Amino acid sequence: MLSGLAILAVVPTLLYKLGRACAIHRLRTVAVWVVLAVSLLVANHVYGGEFGRSIELPGSDSERAHELLRSGFGTDSGTTALVVVQAPAGSTLADPPQTVAIAMLRATLAENPDVAFVDGPHPGDLTRPVGGTSNDGSRIMRKQPAVSPDGTIGLISVRLRPDVETSSHVTERLEATGDAAIANFGAGTLRVTYGGDLYREIREPETGLGEAVGLLAAVVILLVAFGSIVAMGLPVGLALFGIGIGVFGLMGLLALGLPVPDWAPNMAMMIGLGVGIDYALFIVTRFREGLADGLTVPDAAGRANATAGLAVVVAGGTVVIAILGLIMSWVPFMTAAAVSVSVVVALMVVASITVLPALLGWVGPRLGARRRRSRGPGSERFARIRRRLQSWRGGTGDIHPVWHRWGAHVSAHARAYFVSTLSLLIVLSAPVIWLRLGFPDQGNDDPNSTTRQAYDLLAEGFGPGFNGPLIIAADTTRTTPAELSQLTAAVGADPGIAAVTPPLYSQVGDAATLTAFPTTAPQDEATVETLERLRSELLPMVLRDPDAAHIGGATATLADVSKRVTDRLPYFISAVVVLSFLMLILVFRSLLVPLKAAILNLLSIGAAYGVMVAVFQWGWGLRLVGLAEPVPIVSFLPMFTFAVLFGLSMDYEVFLLSRIRENYLSSGDNALSVVSGIANTARVITSAALIMISVFIGFVSNADPVLKMMGLSLATAIAVDATVIRMVLVPASMKLLGDANWWFPRWLARLPSLHIDGERRLPPREYAQAATEARTG
Incomplete structure (x- = not known):
């Protein structure tokens, strides 16, 4: 194993050669990527699979019920839509005007070419009301009710033809048909709303103005940070290029063999934009430092690849490892989403260390860093600091006086800052205790939407x-x-x-089905308790073979997914933390630094969870995220959010600590290395965090609650991570630990290292002619 990992020791040199070669052979590099991009886009257009909304859980009781129904009742049934009608105030559906309007509505819906058959209130339709009792006192209905007990609300079930592919066009035709019937025959007599499985299947999260505003904010931040349109355009262009290949090329091909959910492309776009811009920002910043030192363009590109690019590889690898950890959930749609999103992140990493150096080879000197003017009495002191770092690393670095003062201030009051910020993070994480998992449904839609109105009328x-x-x-x-x-x-x-319907026996297979209506709403905890009681107590008590019956349906399926996620979450978190810890050991040759990184990342994720609970469950500032009332936290979101956040938090951790370690290996002074590391990286980390926050907040405007929760939680965690943790807690804790930060047992010294230690193992620097003449003149 050690010999297999020995290649890690030469990674910096390989990255240097790769970056230099791409900068020199820039036309060839870009041409290869363009051909690859076109090939993937064309392949996806011709062969790409479809994204879906199905939630299947192999081995669960709900899935076994679904399989039994599918084998017993056949699979030739189409999707169902619900048309809910309500009589005007003071009347019932049994009144002649309403009876005529319902009959004409049913007949018109049946003429729709997409519809197989229509079932609903018939004249004289008398069923046992939900919650009512029969003559013997039981709550057994003859069939599923079509008219409410008070006779004012009716339900028409519309079954589509099996060959009809569900889409928004189908719902538009259905609504147009129903509205035309009411306009012609029942104007003023019925209120009509639409819902059901059809609307659940065709709902697709779409990007909109919020995402565009987030990207525009990233452009402005980059422009301010670099002061150059060219330098700003490189990270944005690279991120959009990677998104185009990953989301619109690779993900569609992955959908051929994996059940990729339809929200995965939006999530990949959200994460891909954030990491793509950030990774390019790190490398471009280091490249500009090289140019400021007078290096040639190819050498500056190679050294940026070997230093910042290596940090990008480590950070991106951590993100990929964390996201792929979702495979441990044993939930197919989560596994598919994890694979597809991690592929996009990996693509961003590869593009950052190949395409970006090629582009840097083109723009070259136009990215030269602006040198600051010396101002004030302290300018000479900061000049000495720069010269000292230059002697350590062989370059000027990018020491920012404001951040240097901040780092020194935190270091001087390390204990107070450590205690106060740690307390703040614990307070932000406290609401996690009340975290409740579930799934939003049509009852959480916009109150003005037809699906929400239908849901409310049925309830x-x-x-x-x-x-x-x-x-x-x-x-x-x-x-x-x-x-x-x-x-x-x-x-x-x-x-x-x-209430419950009596058994309905299949005419084509060996199956029967009963429909039971709970007394509580689908999202209530009491409904899950009822489900578990029926499975664990009632079925074994009544049936000689309890395995002969299973409970399914949407409510049962979502409950099973929530339970699976809850059961697997501790194993998943442990695996991700351990794997990331082992990777950081190879990077930093330390035990305390990786351990501290893992703990601090858990705190930032806890803060994100706490904000999710406060906003989406408690309703604090709910209208600011575009919701009218609290919604349950999507059951798979904590696991998915943990994977993404743990990986993204490592981005800033690796970028900051790599500079600190680089300085420490050169100077041996832990305190000064921490301060200079903050001064080196704080501006870049702050800019990168603002970019990620802008991109993630943009997705809060999306209509899909899943993307709202993901966007807000990611933005919160990044904000906490880049400010409270990286700029306060990390330097304070490292000052308190002193040289113990870098303690590494001798018995682990044989482990290979990624050598994030600056340019010590790279070839001699190549200076441009003007810089060489200045140095020798």
């Missing part, structure tokens, strides 16, 4: 559990009709069930 007319029924599927070869009748009665008598 008002039939009870809160009507929007999330539990589907009990039974294998009729392993049960008897008597057992299923007893099961129906037992389910109907459960205190968490409002």
